[in-house]
Amino acid sequence: MRVLGIETSCDETSAAVLRGDGNDVTLESLVILSQDIHRVFGGVVPEIASRAHLTAIVPVVERALADAGGEAVDAVAVTNAPGLVGALLVGVSFAKAYAFARGVPVVGVHHMEGHLFATALEHPEAVPPFTALLVSGGHTLLIDVEAWGRYRLLGRTRDDAAGEAFDKVAKLLGLPYPGGPHVERIAAVGGADSGEFRFARPMLRRNQTPEDSDFYDVSFSGLKTAVLNAVRRVGGADIERDRPAIARAFQDALIETLVEKTVRAVVQHRRSRVVLGGGVACNAALVAAMRDRLVPRGVEVFAPSPRLATDNAAMIARAGLFHLERGERSGLDLNAFAAQPIPGLVAA
Ligand code: KG4
Numbered sequence: 001m002r003v004l005g006i007e008t009s010c011d012e013t014s015a016a017v018l019r020g021d022g023n024d025v026t027l028e029s030l031v032i033l034s035q036d037i038h039r040v041f042g043g044v045v046p047e048i049a050s051r052a053h054l055t056a057i058v059p060v061v062e063r064a065l066a067d068a069g070g071e072a073v074d075a076v077a078v079t080n081a082p083g084l085v086g087a088l089l090v091g092v093s094f095a096k097a098y099a100f101a102r103g104v105p106v107v108g109v110h111h112m113e114g115h116l117f118a119t120a121l122e123h124p125e126a127v128p129p130f131t132a133l134l135v136s137g138g139h140t141l142l143i144d145v146e147a148w149g150r151y152r153l154l155g156r157t158r159d160d161a162a163g164e165a166f167d168k169v170a171k172l173l174g175l176p177y178p179g180g181p182h183v184e185r186i187a188a189v190g191g192a193d194s195g196e197f198r199f200a201r202p203m204l205r206r207n208q209t210p211e212d213s214d215f216y217d218v219s220f221s222g223l224k225t226a227v228l229n230a231v232r233r234v235g236g237a238d239i240e241r242d243r244p245a246i247a248r249a250f251q252d253a254l255i256e257t258l259v260e261k262t263v264r265a266v267v268q269h270r271r272s273r274v275v276l277g278g279g280v281a282c283n284a285a286l287v288a289a290m291r292d293r294l295v296p297r298g299v300e301v302f303a304p305s306p307r308l309a310t311d312n313a314a315m316i317a318r319a320g321l322f323h324l325e326r327g328e329r330s331g332l333d334l335n336a337f338a339a340q341p342i343p344g345l346v347a348a
């Protein structure tokens with residue numbers, strides 16, 4: 001089956017063509033147009049995002065089809081939740097119109113389920129069962145993936161998402177948006193020692209048990225406040241000097257928390273594979289720390305390349321293929337939703 005994937009949930013307009021049969025898939029094309037304009041405002045402006053998608057959607061899809069060497073597709077898969085509703089609606093409306101005009105089916109895809117599939121596009125062994133850690137600007141989810149379509153949600157953030165924490169800390173440190181890559185770069189300058197700065201690991205207590213509600217959950221807003229207090233303490237003149245050490249201390253605390261919670265999930269569910277996804281999975285220090293803890297236990301850690309870690313339509317086409325092969329179709333009344341649970345959630 002040849003699937004056209006479309007993704008417009010946030011600030012990337014993306015289209016991809018994927019040919020596949022079960023886990024045997026070939027990515028024929030992938031086009032990602034990032035909306036640079038939001039950098040000017042220090043965050044995604046929803047109304048501007050919708051308008052930019054509207055301008056970009058036709059040429060982006062045309063480019064993806066041309067790169068794939070042909071327009072004939074058997075189905076269209078489109079992100080319809082979660083995300084910015086106005087942005088999602090551009091992709092959903094386009095996908096429905098395109099599918100209707102071509103006489104092919106359309107299927108709506110949950111954006112976070114797409115992230116679960118992204119790594120498998122590059123690493124054929126990154127298939128279930130595995131423990132997944134999805135860390136993006138909007139979400140932080142720890143999921144036990146028993147099989148494609150069978151997901152046990154173990155933990156999530158109680159406040160800020162991991163990427164959001166990176167972005168807010170970057171702002172406090174006077175770094176540009178989106179902040180993740182800048183914080184990572186500056187934290188590396190901070191060296192192995194974060195000096196006088198050490199922030200408490202949020203939601204991490206030694207005596208936690210799986211019955212505790214915070215065994216898997218994370219929380220990053222306290223960490224952000226700790227950074228704010230450190231920045232205030234240091235004061236304007238010395239911030240240049242201490243910025244790398246503060247960035248390093250923040251990143252260390254966040255990474256140690258995520259690694260520890262992931263290890264707990266691996267142990268409890270006896271998994272031998274960990275799959276990372278979302279923009280924060282671009283963070284090399286996070287991936288290295290995961291491997292340091294898990295590889296000695298015989299657990300493989302898979303991380304997608306930056307192109308597939310961040311928002312892209314290839315992962316949407318891949319998740320869509322899974323649902324299409326199960327015979328699922330959406331109607332032409334398919335709608336966009338800001339929030340919606342991942343389909344296939346089983347009780348924890
Ligand atoms: O998955 P994504 O592209 O979009 C969402 O669905 O949110 O993730 C974007 C997030 C941003 O918060 C960005 O700062 C973060 O991923 N990010 C990083 C890195 N690269 C991107 N965070 C930490 N380290 C990085 N190298």
Ligand code: ZN
Nearest residue numbers: 136278310311
């Ligand atoms: Zn995403």
